[in-house]
Amino acid sequence: MEKQLKYRSTIKSRPYFYNETKSLAELILQGLNDVEIKEKVLIENILQINSEARKKEVASTILKRLAVLDAFLMKKMTNGDVETSKVIVLYAILKTDRLFFEFMNEVFRDKLTYQEMVITDRDFYTYFESKRQQSKSVAKWVDYTFYKLQQVYIRILFEAGLMKNQKGDRELDVPVINPDVIDHIVNLGDEKFIHAMIGGE
Template sequence: MLQYTSILKARPFLYLELKKAISLKIQGFSELDIKNKSLEENIFSVNTETRKKEIASAVINRIQVLDDYILDKIVNGSLQTSKQLTIYSILKTDRLFFEFMKEVYREKILLKDYSIDDKDFNIFFRRKAEQSEKVASWQDYTYYKLKQVYKRILSEAGFIKNTKNEVKIIPQIIEEEVKNHLIDIGDRVYLEVMLGEM
């Protein structure tokens, strides 16, 4: 099982970066090539060596959990499908984000309550801190930052509309073919989380 980490606060949605890396992979470049291209050619257009390494590492990590069908859909599918599958790649590589989506986002949809407020985030992080010494050891700032990043990821992916006062859930419609593929490969749980289904 994946460990809890707060790494997502430095590696948010990275949609365009993931798409660029997948395009290279489809062209036959290896993960090492992609990492080298990030360092030597700055393909992700960032300012520091550290950031080049971080982004390359994050997108490669996500690519490794995706099959060829999904890689192709992220690059060549519709914008909505492509972004939904980017969320799927984060759900598969970040345990805390997955549990947030399962225990807060999905629950809200099941209860037909389409807004998420700060209280929901606070309760979620408090519960995780009670369950995990690692999460309990984090500073308040880490929780604050993760909350901001979760909102940003979901907003950029079109899963929420983030206004000044509240976060509104935008229920997702996922292509039938993509749904069937996720079910076939045994990943129904991620589908249920994204769609808010039982």
């Protein structure tokens, strides 16, 4: 899946959106389509955002993420335990953002696998430098883009419960995921996304 996606830096203005994602997932489960949901976001301001352009941007981002989830995962996200719910939102982001998935798969997963439970600024720098070498499009990005990406990655991991603190040497945490959800994602052929979040081969 990730090979079909282009490297993008748009996540820097479109972070975790946990509560917002749950809200829109509930509307999908009620039978509303994308057009009706966007209308609710714009007219009723259910996401409580001031700018019209930002309402559209956030709604589009979340709906793209939710499009990779089936009804089972949406129900577990909206009604399940908080830790699993947060991980499902993270899974949707990983499925739709190649650069972030590769960070999780190449850096975060390795840390967990080798029990090095801290991520430093140096880890981010090394990762982004390697992507600059591998991709002509990433090589064109300015330094500020990588600074913002690092900030957003940290924020997402912290809010998703996979990082204990946002400053200094950031301590990592392994999420506890409902076994039914793990089995379901594995059966979908998406085992690599589970490994990216909890480590292992």
